[in-house]
Amino acid sequence: MYPSERLKGIDTFVQAADTGSFTAAAERLNLSNSAVSKSVARLEARLGRRLFERTTRRLTLTDAGAAFYAICVRVLAELGEAEAVLAAHENEPVGRLKINVPVAYGHMQVMPLILQLAERYPQLMPDIRFTDRFVDLVEDNVDLAVRISATETWPEALGRRYLGAERLIFCAAPQFIERQGRPSSIDELHRYDSVLYGRADGTTLPWRLPREGGTIERKPMDGRIVVGSAEAQVAAVKAGFGIAQLATWLIEAELRSGALVDVLPQSAVDGLPLHLVWPLSRQLVPKVDALITLLAERLRIA
Numbered sequence: 296m297y298p299s300e301r302l303k304g305i306d307t308f309v310q311a312a313d314t315g316s317f318t319a320a321a322e323r324l325n326l327s328n329s330a331v332s333k334s335v336a337r338l339e340a341r342l343g344r345r346l347f348e349r350t351t352r353r354l355t356l357t358d359a360g361a362a363f364y365a366i367c368v369r370v371l372a373e374l375g376e377a378e379a380v381l382a383a384h385e386n387e388p389v390g391r392l393k394i395n396v397p398v399a400y401g402h403m404q405v406m407p408l409i410l411q412l413a414e415r416y417p418q419l420m421p422d423i424r425f426t427d428r429f430v431d432l433v434e435d436n437v438d439l440a441v442r443i444s445a446t447e448t449w450p451e452a453l454g455r456r457y458l459g460a461e462r463l464i465f466c467a468a469p470q471f472i473e474r475q476g477r478p479s480s481i482d483e484l485h486r487y488d489s490v491l492y493g494r495a496d497g498t499t500l501p502w503r504l505p506r507e508g509g510t511i512e513r514k515p516m517d518g519r520i521v522v523g524s525a526e527a528q529v530a531a532v533k534a535g536f537g538i539a540q541l542a543t544w545l546i547e548a549e550l551r552s553g554a555l556v557d558v559l560p561q562s563a564v565d566g567l568p569l570h571l572v573w574p575l576s577r578q579l580v581p582k583v584d585a586l587i588t589l590l591a592e593r594l595r596i597a
Contacts (some may be wrong), residue, residue, distance in 0.1 A: 405594070460595075544596075
């Protein structure tokens with residue numbers, strides 16, 4: 296079946312479902328009652344499923360019809376938005392823009408940029424979701440996401456742009472250094488209290504220790520405090536509870552103000568790579584293209 300064949304009867308079906316009768320749908324579409332009835336019948340024959348329970352007073356969706364209706368409404372909405380963008384607004388981003396970002400990174404780095412974009416384009420409506428769990432962009436109908444992960448294989452349906460890698464440093468509060476001193480090498484870190492990031496599975500994120508020859512040792516540590524939030528981890532370190540290995544994007548303000556100090560500058564290492572990721576089917580939509588351009592420029596790590 297040609298792809299265009301699958302669109303036949305969709306609008307008629309949706310109108311019949313919305314109005315609850317072929318007669319009302321015919322009036323909306325400026326068609327005859329018979330034309331609407333036959334269009335829905337042909338659609339049911341093609342799908343091999345009944346979409347409506349018919350009574351003398353009203354049409355009611357079957358279970359299959361209700362599921363099909365939800366998909367049809369979404370498809371028609373996306374087609375309508377695409378036509379509106381191309382016909383009325385040329386290259387100006389308009390409409391709902393669904394964005395998925397990691398919690399801490401999204402709050403601190405991405406959110407200010409999205410607000411700038413929304414201010415520049417008043418008809419753009421960002422829908423921003425913060426989560427550290429994996430999200431299927433195609434399945435969840437997400438326009439664009441930021442991923443911080445070591446993923447090496449990517450689905451063919453996704454486009455991506457590499458932003459760089461995190462820079463990880465060992466840091467502590469000045470009061471902690473006054474109380475316990477400063478380590479002179481990474482081999483002394485185990486002697487000091489530490490604040491670790493706790494994963495959802497109950498394990499802690501190991502520290503990445505630079506070794507000779509440019510290799511990295513991933514070493515589990517025993518922390519005095521374990522927290523499952525990056526922002527809470529920063530708070531615990533600022534309060535003087537120990538040393539932590541943190542991404543510089545997370546503690547830029549603290550490093551500038553002196554609230555945190557890099558205790559082993561020679562031991563900074565690269566962390567996880569950052570990518571912008573989007574469904575290829577959405578790439579040429581102006582609102583998505585505008586955000587890709589803005590975020591790629593402003594989030595890139597030198």
